[in-house]
Amino acid sequence: MVSSVRFYPFLLILLIVVSSINGQGPWRASKCETDGDLVAVYFTSATKGFIAGDAGYLASTSDGGKTWEKYELNTTEDINEIYFRNSDNGYLVAGRKMFITSDGGRSWKETQLIGPGEIKNGTPEFLSIRFSDRRRGLAVGSIWRKVRDREVVVDSLVMRTEDGGETWQRTIVPAKGELYHLDFNGSSRAWIVGDGGVILATTDSGRTWQKQVSGTTEPLFNIDFRDDKEGYAVGKNGIILRTENGGNTWEKVPTPFKGTFMRVDFADDKNGWIVGHKGIILRSSDKGRTWVRQESGTESNLYGLFIMKRFGWAVGESGLLLEYIR
Structure with missing residues (x-):
């Protein structure tokens, strides 16, 4: 008995160490009341959050995700992103609508x-x-038209406002493909990623844009900057890019x-954290230099992610919700 009592704590510690090495994390799955895909998630506090996706689906929680209440937005357009600049003022983009x-x-209101x-x-x-x-x-995206029953992107699209979104003006950028995501840092610097490995950068609040050398032609779907220097971009075929100088140079992170x-x-x-197709979730604890896989418990595609220091959420196919419990 003495031997087994001594062995049990050692085994428990060993299991914790192995779990940490393998990158497994406590993601808990649930499902909201929609058959469509969820592509966006945003929380303004630990208790107040929003999820959105196909066919204008929008729902909110005020109890940290225990329950979700659907909001009738009166649109069938797919909602592509939710963003709040503070706890009161928020924005949705859905097709051509905001x-x-x-x-x-x-x-x-539309x-x-x-x-x-x-x-x-x-x-x-x-x-x-x-x-x-x-x-x-x-706001960024693309202009498309139908060619022989196919939707073909014909130009990039960047719109800019200086009055809180009351009016918008188009800004011409050095790109023609689809632009998927953008991120601001401070009031003047911003970056956009898009098709063909495009990364665009501005230092004057979006009045003018310059191409940065990404080193890839793969589509880049998301970008996140921590400050003026450190940034990350991800995309197709396992692409993870990292910069320490504001995008003057980008390095591929091998995984x-x-x-x-x-x-x-x-x-x-x-x-x-990174999320993607087939339920993949990766985590880094060293500024994105290395990444380990966490167990998501799903093979479904994951499209949206929101992470804070004490909580996190991912969303995906057929109303899938994953909550990260720390």
Whole structure:
């Protein structure tokens, strides 16, 4: 008996160490009441959050995800992103539409990003939106048109506002492909990633843009900057990029994982997560230099991610929700 009592704590410690080495983490799955995919998740506090996705599905929680309440947005457009610049003021982009709230998501109203007839060579679609302050913001996506029953991207699309989203003006950028995501740091610096490995950068709040050398032609779906220097981008075929100088140079981070990565998000300067297709979740605890796989418990595609120091959420196919319990 004495031997077994002494052995049990040792075995428990060993199991904890092995679990840590393998990168397994406590992700807990649930499902919301939708058959469509969830692609966006955003929390304004530990208890207040939002999820959104296909066919205009939008729901919110006020109890940390224990229950979710659907909001009828009156659109069938797929919601591509949710973003709040503070606890009250939030934005949704859904196809060519944008919806805004000024009361913390209790009500939403549609507003115009592009006026009728402003885009003459195709149909606009917006995928990402960010604000640097209460006045200045950017929305990005693409212009597409049907060619022989196929939707073909014909140009990149970047819109800019200086009045909190009341009016928007198009900004021409040195790219023609689809732009998937953008991130601000401070009031003047921002980055955009897109098809063909495109990374665009601005130092004047989006008035002008320059291409950065990504070193890849794979689509880049998401970008996250911690400050003016340290940033991360992820994409297709296992691409993870990292910079320590604001994107003047980007380095590929080698990993054995070759899936499609959809989102990267850092909770602080050291700890970051990546989610992607087939349920993959990766974690880094050394500023993105190395990554280990965490057990997600699903083979479904994961499209959205939101991580803070004390909690996190991922969303994906067919209403899938994953909560990270620390």
